[in-house]
Amino acid sequence: MSPQSPTATDLLHCRYGADQGAKIERHNETVEAMLSHRSVRSYLPDPVPEDLLQLAIAAAQSAPTSSSLQAWSVVAVEDEEKRRRLEQLASPNPQIVSAPLFLVWIADLSRLRIISQSNGRSGEGLDYLESFLVASIDATLAAQNALVAFESFGLGTCYIGGMRNHPSEVAELLGLPPESMAVFGMTVGYPDPAIKTAVKPRLPQSLVLHREHYRSGAVERDLDGYDETMRAFQSAQDMAVRGWTKVVANRIGDAQxxxxRHLLSAIMRRMGFKIR
Known part of the structure; x- marks a missing residue:
């Protein structure tokens, strides 16, 4: 590490927006890159080099995969008109258009169905919720590996859950086969240096790290502290100062x-998933 490198204390304070009381003295470049992650929504027009895309996909394929099923695929979209259409389907996410590369990560059971049938089996195991969960988890693990790889080369990224707003339309646009679905997207590109984005504080470890059994106590107190941290962050970033808990309550307040996405189960069945 160079003398200018941040200390572990610096990195943790930045990630949590407050002192966690952690006694951590060691870190490395990999951990530094992960703790420094921030979503990037403003990009330069420069294309993502092809070798970095291929390297990131290799990193994605190096992620763990349940029973080696490798039940995921990814569609790289660079065509501007197609990105505009995807942005409409995932609106409002204008970064899909401004980023030169948009990756659509697919929970893909179609390949497994072909393999099963070519071996004289029905593939009934694919008809259950477990198999869709496996495919979704595999895609998520792969995508996160790719994200870390991209960011290690100075690229910025942002996950897009809006791919699930209109999954059948996304599938048609991308030519997805039955039993495959876009679970999320990822914008990739070089961050616009004119737009400064700070690291967003996360929940304190006291709310997410449990030892031996789940602790429900002190949640309200710790959430109050996190709300204060988020309000300070929002103010510093010229964002609407709303804290965190009210935003979350609105996000999950009702089906609308x-x-x-409250219609996903019915839509997925029309897309060929059995989901027993």
Whole structure:
């Protein structure tokens, strides 16, 4: 590490927006890159080099995969008109258009169905919720590996859950086969240096790290502290100062707040998933 490198204390304070009381003295470049992650929504027009895309996909394929099923795929979209259409389907996410590369991560059971049938089996195991969970988790683990790889080379990224707003339309646009669905997207590109984005504080470890059994006590007190941390962050970033808990309550307050995703189970069945 160079003398200018941040200390572990610096990195943790930045990530949590407050002192966590952690006694951590060691870190490395990999951990530094992960703790420094921030979503990037403003990009330069420069294309993502092809070798970095291929390297990031290799990193994605190096992620763990349940039973080696490798039940995911990814569609790289660079065509501007197609990105505009995807942005409309995931609106409002204008970074899909401004980023030169948009990756759509697919929970893909179609390949497994072909393999099963070519071996004289029905593939009934694919008809259950477990298999869709496996495919979704595999895609998520792969995507996060790719994200870390991209960011290690100075690229910025942002996950887009809006791919699930209109999954059948996304599938048609991308030519997805039955039993495959976009679970999220990821914008990739070089961050616009004119737009400064700070690291967003996360929940304190006291709310997410449990030892031996789940602790429900002190949640309200710790959430109050996190609300204060988030209000300070929002103010410093010239954002609407709303804290965190009220934003979350609105996001999950009713079915309409899911932006059409409350219909996912019925839509998925029309897309070929059995989901027993």
């Amino acid at each position: 707040s899911l932006h059409g």
